[in-house]
């Protein structure tokens with residue numbers, strides 16, 4: 001069975017997509033077979049893998065609506081070492097449909113359950129909202145990764161998110177676990193960031209990954225070249241930090 005990791009935070013711009021792309025690429029370097037699922041109508045994970053959503057014939061929207069098969073929809077982008085289930089902006093269509101359909105929270109789970117052997121990891125990039133798409137990701141996942149930017153409102157947003165995860169655990173996915181909190185875009189010169197980081201460690205202790213993802217310009221540049229940072233500049237601090245995070249995630253393997 002693959003480890004299915006939902007990368008979730010309803011707060012926008014905290015590094016979810018950056019984490020998804022670079023985890024997928026770094027896990028692939030360890031010979032693990034990875035599928036990256038873009039579950040956000042913004043399609044940033046798709047673009048970050050060098051794929052233009054407007055050039056796609058099928059996307060996750062069609063798959064969720066039952067209009068295409070997984071084989072027709074999953075692609076292997078040029079120069080990328082993992083598979084991608086791409087999104088397009090019309091994913092909002094499936095979102096609306098899911099709200100009104102029966103068993104709506106299990107649609108993605110049912111699709112992914114076909115992949116018992118092909119992948120070691122399935123990583124799901126979620127939209128910045130606790131909407132039905134995110135609920136589908138949480139219902140399908142074995143674990144949750146929570147990227148957090150160490151800012152003033154971070155802890156408040158985190159408690160809302162943990163309440164949602166608990167609700168899912170008590171209903172559609174009893175085996176769901178929080179794999180860990182990832183501190184992203186960290187700037188050690190910022191005192192507030194250091195304070196919030198210390199609070200995260202105090203409240204969540206070993207649920208916080210020891211690796212800290214630094215604010216690093218290379219991480220921000222790589223997607224504009226359509227590639228993970230490890231392909232763009234493998235010696236950069238950003239690339240090394242995601243490799244270190246993958247080391248921690250691999251240690252958690254059962």
Ligand code: ATP
Pocket residue numbers: 011012013014015016017018019040042044126127128184185186213214215216217219220221223238
């Ligand atoms: P959204 O909620 O809109 O989906 P997100 O949580 O997926 O956003 P990203 O798109 O990964 O966040 O990151 C937001 C912006 O910050 C992007 O421009 C990205 O390139 C940049 N960024 C992400 N992580 C880092 C980092 N560690 N250092 C510098 N820039 C970063």
Ligand code: MG
Pocket residue numbers: 016017018040042044125126
């Ligand atoms: Mg994103």
